Amino acid sequence: MKRFYCTCGQEVMFEDSVCPACGQMLGFNPEGLEMLAVFADGEQALRFGNDGGWLPCALRDHPIACNWLVREDDEHEQCCSCRLTRTIPTQTVPINVQRWKILEAAKRRLVYSLLWLGLPIVDREQDPAMGLVFDFLEDQRTNPLVKKRVVFTGHKEGVITLHAVEADDVHRIQAREQMNERYRTVLGHMRHESGHYFWDRLIRHSDWHPRFRRLFGSEENYRQALDYYYTYGPPPNWVSRHISAYASAHPWEDWAETWAHYLHIMSTLETANAFGVLPQADVYSSDFQVLMQKWEQLTVLMNSLNRSMGMPDAYPFWLTPQVVVKLRFIHQVIAASTRR
Template identity: 65%
Template sequence: MRRFHCVCGQEVFFEESVCPACHSPLGFNPATLRMVVLTDEPTLRTCALRYHPVGCNWMLAEGDNHRQCRSCRLTRTVPQQNIPINVQRWKVLERAKRRLVYSFIMLGLPVVTRMQDPDEGLAFDFLEDQRTNPLVKKKIVYTGHHNGVITLHVAEADDAYRAKTREQMNESYRTVLGHMRHEMGHYYWDKLIRGSVWYPRFRYLFGGEEDYRESMDNYYAYGPVPKWEKRHVSAYASAHPWEDWAETWAHYLHIMDTLETAAGFAVIHRSTAHSRDFHLLMGEWRQLTLMMNALNRSMGQRDSYPFTLSRQVIVKLRFIHQLVTGLEST
């Protein structure tokens, strides 16, 4: 992600709505990917959630008749608000979602919302597990994607829950943003791969689509395929070609966002972060992740990048890069 500054020169965070130095009210303009001072931009409106406990600093363009910004209005269902912890969870989820939407805009990825396409458009349902509620029929919430709707189990917003599940599922990289990027991978598979000219290559690289339910049952019963590291970015990716795609997609977004952040701090050259040259990007990525891990070890922490990308995984990432940069030029 980019670095942002207030008009006074103070560096400000992506989430900030007031400048800590000059106290100007700030907003993020998704149309320009810049932070603006509200009083300088009378044609822009603030998101309806700005003054809600959930909070949002995004702006709406002139002529945009929605009440909520591009990110907030993707949410279709929020957890019961009479439970205080749910407000906090919703806040955490929206925060991660704004980063997610930033990446789409940055990479020029198309988003069709549920309002635009009621059958297959994108929407988020933030739902709570209702196992203890006798009044609710659909009790167990699974994080997943179906036909444009991304369901997120709201407990994923709790650090303690995520840490516990991380251990149980052996997923060292479980984060809210990671979940969202993964589920968006399924959304984009439907939109960009299914029935397209990219499909044969997808099948060649990721494999044929065996029965999905059966593959998932096998994965949960017997664990990942042996030596999964050779072909997959994560153990979970070995469950089924669709999961492999979503895991690799999420990883690609991690890489692109982190490279842009590194460029913002002049750790790598700005032109590199936006290069179409995949080879160059991967070279920088290798150097950068070595450095990130070395820095963490110096602080006595675990590696922040616990991955080794095999040749096969790099070929899959290149396929995604070609797809994404191809979209940009059409």
């Protein structure tokens, strides 16, 4: 992610709505991917930018504290990220207010990455049948008052469903241990599920499909493959061919896991570049082999820093040659589909 600054020169964080140094109100412009200061024109209405052409998201003063902006002439009151959410966890349950805040914060980071990469985000208004939308749901395991007995995180026809309890650190750690995972975060879930959405958008019925099958395999028998995986686990040699054990369950999951890691890589490299850790003129336009070299250097640094603090590796994965080939394919698909 880029670095952001207030007009006073103070560096601010992506989530900030007020400058900690001068107290200036700030808002994030999702078109320019920049932080804008409040427009001082003597009006009572809150406006942002040099011309006052941006308005705050309707959820700015809500507990989820969205700091994104909406164009003055936009018919929507919510920003382009918030209006992707269709269903929220029951807000009469106090803990769900915090869960929703965490889920939306992660979604904004996902949407930032998609915008930065220039990927087309087609929402439900543009495509009622397959447009992107998020449902943050509960089930009776965490809220006995809801009707759904079990909710699974997943994707279907543009709908990304996340169980709201994924916003709880304790639950995620327990689930990670139970499923023998190396990594489990809310943002990771969203990046993974967005991979399924973009498979439908970019691969299905496209000229990329035959190559996808050569690299990842045929996407037939999805349910049977998942049942087999959850019964017998991954194959013994999964490490040489897949980024994670779960990626070995089925080609769709392999794609989604690899897609998520591509977003991990690009987002983290952009941040490292912004801070001058691994100087690179333009991470996005760099040769893929250069990106992989930079990523290898950066992960060694990240993991070494974490170990110095007595913490687990920040990136506990190893990119084998077969995984790198799949990442290169995703890089090519995105480059061909970009609006940048």
